[in-house]
Amino acid sequence: IVGLRGTVQDITERMRADEERQRLSAAVQRERDTLSALINSMTDEIWFADTEKRLTLVNPAVWKEFGAGVFQADQVERIAASFEVYRPDGTPRPVDEAPPLRALRGETVTDQEETVRSPASGQLRHRLVNAAPVRDAGGAIIGSVSVVRDITARKRAEEELQGSRHRLMAAIEIAALSVWEYRPDTDVVEFDQRSSEIFGTGDRNEMTIEEFLALVHEKDRPRVADQIRRALDPAGDGLYDTEYRVVRPDAVQRWLAARGHAIFTGDRQSRRLVRAIGTVMDITTRKQSEEALEKAKAAAEEDNRQKDHFLAVLGHELRNPLAPISTAAALLKRIGPPDPTHRRSCEIIDRQVAHMTRLIDDLLDVSRIARGKITLRREELDLTEIVQRAVEDHRPLLESRGLTLHYAAPPVTVCTLGDAARVTQIVGNLLVNAGKFTDRGGHVEVSLEVDGGQQVVIRVRDSGIGIDGETMARLFQPFAQADRSIDRSGGGLGLGLALVKGLVDLHGGHVQAFSGGAGRGAEFVVRVPAVLRHAHQVATPAAGIGPVSRRQRILVIEDNHDAAESLKLLLELSGN
Known part of the structure; x- marks a missing residue:
């Protein structure tokens, strides 16, 4: 190696x-991740x-509503054409009016x-759409974004509310009601046209409120x-x-019924009228x-008082x-x-x-x-x-x-x-009634019993003509009688049973009638309170007074x- x-x-x-590029790339990725997470959520x-x-x-959210197949046709026009979309007026929306295309x-x-x-459910869904173009830094359109919100629940609520309003208005109209509202901030009562007609x-x-009270009748105004x-x-x-009266400006007086409810805000300590x-x-x-x-x-x-007075006077005058x-x-x-003929004639007069x-x-x-x-004694x-x-x-x-009479008592x-x-x-009245409506050969039964120690029960049962439903409904009314033919009529004014009911009521009891219908007899049941027997002697009807043997001096008034004359003669014949 040389060097x-x-x-x-x-x-x-x-x-x-x-490093800066890597940092920016990481920042962009974080923003993308954040945006993606935001969009996906x-x-x-x-x-x-x-x-x-x-x-x-x-x-x-799009996949959930339309399914993943929405990407199979990536062209917006083809996707828009694959759905049934309607305008608010119910007419079909043209494809070229799809919000992404307009953006x-x-x-x-x-x-x-x-x-x-909806392709997923086949149901109609109401939607609220917002769409806008996406532009680059120079303002050129590089795409579009659309945000769609499902408002089906809100529309249904609005429809239900509208339906409720219509039903309320129909009810108000049918009931001839008028509506009013009072606002304390203006101290004014607002009302509808019907109220204007009512108040004139x-x-x-x-x-x-002062103007309203001025229309109220002076006798009702303070209340x-x-x-x-x-x-x-x-x-x-x-x-x-x-309820009150109003006197309209044209002097016409009307009766009104008003109802209302005040609405407050705040708790009990700080309530305020809204x-x-x-x-x-x-x-x-x-x-x-x-x-x-x-x-x-x-x-x-x-009229009833006059009738009662007339009957009382008539009874006395007849008696x-x-x-x-x-x-x-x-x-x-x-x-x-x-x-004998003379005596029978006298007996007929007596009877x-x-x-x-x-x-009477x-x-x-x-x-x-x-x-x-x-007054009872x-x-x-x-x-x-x-x-x-x-x-x-x-x-x-x-x-x-020709009747058989039986009596049973404890x-x-x-x-x-x-x-x-x-x-x-x-x-007596019950027995007379039984005898009147029972044919010869029939029977009448009277029984006395104590029901649980609290009530005394008197029963009078007969085998007579019975009582139909129409007669039963008015049986205890004065002058009410069963419909009998003349040849079977027992006479009378139809007062016996009315008296029975009136007297039983005065004794704190009640009387009932039962019958299986025409031809099946009848039973009358009287119930009065029972009392425990005390040590002293209970009352029974007083015995008759025996004849007076001594000559009496009597004043007849x-x-x-x-x-007066006939009684005087009879008393004289008796040695007085």
């Missing part, structure tokens, strides 16, 4: 340039196209709505003002519900109907002649000839007077019950004894009609608190001359 020859070159600048669809109208990049022509597309049939304000559709104040008070519940909304309905016709109904009701009640007739019949028995007396007594009792004039009663005596008192009547004393005479009347 070594070489050169040395300073490459510092080159190394620095290489977006739920909106991102479409990139170049100036050759080729699709160069899409994000996963390549230099247009900027902002919030364009369109509907696309012409074309005005707003007024202050309405107080309800408005409480509804708008942040410390209250914000509810407004009232607005109040509500409705108004013209209820003048309803109020007029209610007023007419009240007048009719008052008139009917007055007055019966006393002298009955007394005269008793006189004829004592002083008349011992002729018919007794029948007439029962009818029923008429008077119904009138007294209706007017609340009956309440005492502890032995129902076992009272019901049995009532049964025995009516046994001759029923047996004379071996213990059954007690209640009531009026002995009225309880007897209840049982009677405004009916015939009644």
Whole structure:
């Protein structure tokens, strides 16, 4: 080796340039990675196209909606032609109006709505498209970018909201409601055209609360003002519900029903009124109907009072002649000839007077019950004894009609608190009713029992003509009778069962009727409260007063001359 020859070159600048290039390349890659991550994470669809109208990049949101096959036709025109796309008016969108193509022509597309049939699901999807051209540093177009957002859920919500609004407006229209809104910042109540018609304000559709209150009837104004104040008070519940009268500028008076709700913001400590909304309905016709109904009701009640008064007077006036007739019949028995015809005639008079007396007594009792004039003489009663005596008192009547009468009672004393005479009347009326509607050969059963120690149950069951549904509905109404032919009619005014119900009610009980229908008999069930028997003697009907053997001096006071004279003669014949 003779020697070594070489050169040395300073490459510092080159190394620095290489390092800078590597640094810039890494920075660009990081930006690309960041941009790619950003694009890939977006739920909106991102479409990139170049100036050759080729699709160069899409994000996963596009693959999810259209599938990976979207790249099989890289030309934007072919891709746009492969989908069903519609304008907002429902007409098909031409291919050349596709937002990426418009952006390549230099247009900027902002919030364009369109509907696309999704290849993945086959459903129509609503989309909002924005597209813009991509330019280089010199301003030349080098591509386009499109951002597509799926607004299907929003459109459906808008459609549902619109549908709700339409239904609400239809309901408001059908119900003849008018709508109002109050805003505290302006202190103005705004209302619709129907409200203007109601208030008679012409074309005005707003007024202050003071102007509104000026239209309210002076008798209703303080109440309405107080309800408005409480509804708008942040410390209250914000509810407004009232009825009032308004006097329109043309002096026409209308009845209105108003409802509303105040809307507040903030918590309980710092609540602030935002607005109040509500409705108004013209209820003048309803109020007029209610007023007419009240007048009719008052008139009917007055007519009913007059009827009850008339029945009471009529009953008394009809009963007055019966006393002298009955007394005269008793006189004829004592002083008349011992002729069988004469005696039968007197007995006929007695029976018919007794029948007439029962009818009039029923008429008077119904009138007294209706007017609340009956007072019970309440005492502890032995129902076992009272019901049995009532049964025995009516046994001759029923047996004379060819009926069989049975009575069953428990071996213990059954007690209640009531009026002995009225309880007897209840049982008697039920027995008379059974005898009236049961044909010869039939049977009537009376039973007494205690139901659970709380109630006394009296049952009167017959094998008679039964009760149909129409009659059952009005059975306990005064003057209601079953529809019987004349040859089977038992007579009467149809007051017996009405009296039974009225008297049972006065005793704190209730009465029910049951029947299997026409020809299947009937059963009446009376329930009254039971009481425990006390040590003292319970009441039973008083025994009759025996004849007085000593001659008496008697003063007869009677405004009916015939009644006084006939009674005087009878008493004189009795040795007084």
